[in-house]
Structures are given as C-alpha cells and as structure tokens.
Amino acid sequence: MGALATDTSGERRILIVAGEPSGDLHASKLVAALRALGPCDVRGVAGPALRACGVQAVVRMEEIAVLGFAEVLGALPRILRARARLLEEVRRFRPHVACLVDFPGFNFRIAPALKREGVRVFYYIAPQVWAWHAERAGHMAAWTDRLAVVFPFEEELFRRAGVPVIFVGHPLMDELAPEVERDEFLAEIRHAAGPLLALLPGSRGQEIERHLPTMLAAARVLQAECSELTVVVPVAPGLDPRSLRAMAAAAGIDARVVEGRTRAVQAFSTAAAVASGTATLETALFATPLVVVYKISRLSFWLARRLVTLRRIGLPNIVAGTDVAPELIQEAFTAGALAAALRPLLTNPTARSEAARGLAIVRERLGEPGASERAAQLLWALAGAA
Numbered sequence: 001m002g003a004l005a006t007d008t009s010g011e012r013r014i015l016i017v018a019g020e021p022s023g024d025l026h027a028s029k030l031v032a033a034l035r036a037l038g039p040c041d042v043r044g045v046a047g048p049a050l051r052a053c054g055v056q057a058v059v060r061m062e063e064i065a066v067l068g069f070a071e072v073l074g075a076l077p078r079i080l081r082a083r084a085r086l087l088e089e090v091r092r093f094r095p096h097v098a099c100l101v102d103f104p105g106f107n108f109r110i111a112p113a114l115k116r117e118g119v120r121v122f123y124y125i126a127p128q129v130w131a132w133h134a135e136r137a138g139h140m141a142a143w144t145d146r147l148a149v150v151f152p153f154e155e156e157l158f159r160r161a162g163v164p165v166i167f168v169g170h171p172l173m174d175e176l177a178p179e180v181e182r183d184e185f186l187a188e189i190r191h192a193a194g195p196l197l198a199l200l201p202g203s204r205g206q207e208i209e210r211h212l213p214t215m216l217a218a219a220r221v222l223q224a225e226c227s228e229l230t231v232v233v234p235v236a237p238g239l240d241p242r243s244l245r246a247m248a249a250a251a252g253i254d255a256r257v258v259e260g261r262t263r264a265v266q267a268f269s270t271a272a273a274v275a276s277g278t279a280t281l282e283t284a285l286f287a288t289p290l291v292v293v294y295k296i297s298r299l300s301f302w303l304a305r306r307l308v309t310l311r312r313i314g315l316p317n318i319v320a321g322t323d324v325a326p327e328l329i330q331e332a333f334t335a336g337a338l339a340a341a342l343r344p345l346l347t348n349p350t351a352r353s354e355a356a357r358g359l360a361i362v363r364e365r366l367g368e369p370g371a372s373e374r375a376a377q378l379l380w381a382l383a384g385a386a
Contacts, residue, residue: 033376169367194228
C-alpha cells in the first residue's frame with residue numbers, strides 16, 4: 001500500500017521522528033522554518049519543543065528516549081508499541097515525506113518500513129556512523145532519499161557510501177545565545193565574586209543518576225579549596241528541579257539549580273563539567289573551557305567498546321580533530337579525576353585562555369548560520385516532489 005496521495009491544497013504532510021531532547025529542539029527549528037515556506041501538517045514522535053510548536057505527538061518522545069544498549073532491552077516492548085502506532089498513523093495520514101532526526105536505534109528500523117509504505121525519507125542530522133562502523137552508512141542508501149548532515153566531514157563519508165547527502169551547517173550556529181545578559185544572570189544566581197563552575201549532567205533521568213553525584217562530589221572538593229566558588233546546575237526541560245536540589249543538598253553542596261538558563265550557564269561560567277552529547281558542543285561554541293564526562297551501565301559500556309571505533313567521544317574533540325577538552329569516561333570518571341581536570345580551568349587564567357583558544361576551531365568548522373532554513377528548503381522540495 002503506498003502512503004502518497006494527490007493533494008491539491010498545497011499543504012505538505014510530514015511525519016517527523018525526533019526521539020532525543022537535542023533532536024527535538026533542532027527539529028522544532030526545522031518545523032518553524034518549514035512553516036515559513038507554506039502550510040504543512042506535521043505529526044509523529046515529538047518531545048516538548050516539537051509539541052510546543054504545534055506538532056501532533058502520535059508518540060511522545062519521552063516514551064522511547066532510552067540511554068544505553070542494555071537499557072533498550074527493558075524498554076523494548078514499549079518501543080515496539082510506539083513503532084506500531086507510528087506505522088498505523090502513516091497509513092491514515094499518508095505523509096508526503098518522513099523526516100527522521102538522528103536517533104538511529106529507532107530510525108534505522110522504521111525507515112525501511114516507511115519506504116515499503118511508499119514514503120520518501122529525509123534524514124536530518126546523520127547518525128554518527130563514523131563512531132561505530134562506517135559501513136552502516138551504506139545501509140542508508142537503500143532507504144534515504146536525502147540526507148542533510150551538520151558536520152562538514154560527514155558529507156564525503158556518506159557520499160562515498162552512495163547516500164544522496166548535503167552539508168547544511170549546524171543548527172546551533174543559528175540559535176546559540178544566552179537567555180539573559182551576563183549581569184542579569186549573575187544577579188539571578190546571587191553570584192558576587194569568584195569562579196563559577198557549571199555542572200551539566202545530561203537531559204535524561206538516567207544521565208542525572210550516573211553523572212550528577214560524581215560531579216557534586218568533585219564540586220565539594222573544589223568548594224573546600226575555594227570558598228568563593230559558585231556551583232550552578234541548569235535544569236534540562238522535563239526534569240524536576242526539586243530532585244536536583246535535593247541531590248545537591250545531600251552532597252553538602254550549596255548549588256544554584258536554575259531553570260530556563262542553560263545557555264547563560266554555558267556562556268558565563270568559568271569552566272564546566274558536561275555530559276557527552278550536544279551540550280558539550282554548545283559549551284565549546286561559547287569558548288567556555290570544559291571537561292567531557294560520561295558513564296553508562298557496565299554491560300552497555302562492554303558492548304560499546306566492541307562497536308565504537310573512535311578514540312575520542314566528545315563532540316568538540318571530534319569536530320576539532322584534536323583534544324580541546326579533557327574526557328573522563330566510565331571508570332576514569334571519578335570525583336578526584338574531575339576535580340583535578342577542572343582545577344586549572346577555574347584557578348589558572350593561562351590554562352583557561354589556552355583552553356578557550358583550542359575551542360575556537362570548533363566554531364570555525366561548523367559552517368555559516370542558516371542550517372534550519374537550508375534543511376527546510378530541501379525537505380519542502382522533497383515533499384513537493386512526492
């Protein structure tokens with residue numbers, strides 16, 4: 001059964017799948033750019049950002065956002081139910097095109113089913129096949145009608161694999177600005193003097209549990225050495241700030257837990273400890289020195305070591321092609337090691353300046369602003385050709 005139908009209204013029907021917070025945010029910018037081009041009905045897997053811009057959530061992102069290989073197994077029944085609901089909606093909705101945003105664990109499995117339904121597939125923000133096995137890029141050629149990548153080095157990799165690909169730039173270049181001015185932010189968090197340490201443990205509950213206690217333990221060591229050190233923890237959308245405040249209090253840390261100020265925290269902090277992911281790239285683009293951390297379950301890490309081919313996992317280091325931010329991964333991520341890595345960034349102006357200079361190359365390599373608009377134009381044209 002084909003999913004396409006004649007539509008004389010000019011409205012584009014678009015199925016979208018964004019299964020992670022960063023993808024949800026970038027997808028919301030894409031949808032806003034689409035609506036500037038003309039009428040469109042967008043529905044699919046949607047998180048808070050997509051729902052806020054009017055996308056109908058056939059499946060809520062929170063139902064299928066799972067961290068780690070082993071953890072996916074426990075969530076598999078609800079993931080399969082979500083997949084079934086989405087395909088049922090495809091047969092009712094008959095979209096002109098499906099826009100899949102990163103999230104390869106889910107999207108690599110639903111994309112072939114979409115093609116069988118006659119739906120064109122637009123992939124935005126490529127899965128990081130260069131971190132796993134490059135041959136996976138070739139799998140996409142069978143079902144991808146257009147791939148829009150956000151890192152310049154990805155274009156040649158996917159082109160060699162036979163995928164129709166174009167580099168559109170990174171959407172962070174469009175939207176990266178603090179929510180408030182520096183003086184207003186510092187007043188809000190009651191910061192008078194001394195260094196400011198940001199702790200960004202992640203956007204999922206599992207990440208908070210695995211990262212924040214160690215981050216807070218390191219912060220306690222550093223606060224004991226410098227009584228003027230202010231610790232600030234931004235709250236990711238969908239998380240309960242009360243639980244983060246309780247964790248800080250239990251750790252004996254006087255931490256400022258703030259909502260709606262993540263970019264200000266990243267921009268105005270002296271240094272930061274950041275869980276691996278898009279937040280590391282955001283922090284690097286503000287030239288704020290950072291330490292990249294990450295920890296998953298032992299089983300997931302055991303599996304990852306057999307699949308991941310990269311020496312570096314932090315996006316700033318991958319984009320720069322060199323180590324511009326220290327990485328503390330798995331067993332290396334301890335309170336002592338994190339405190340030691342952060343200490344010179346907080347106390348030594350020379351070390352901080354050197355780190356900021358190294359991060360400048362990240363911004364240079366991510367292209368010009370306008371990624372969301374360029375991707376939207378490609379997607380709109382593909383929907384119109386369906």
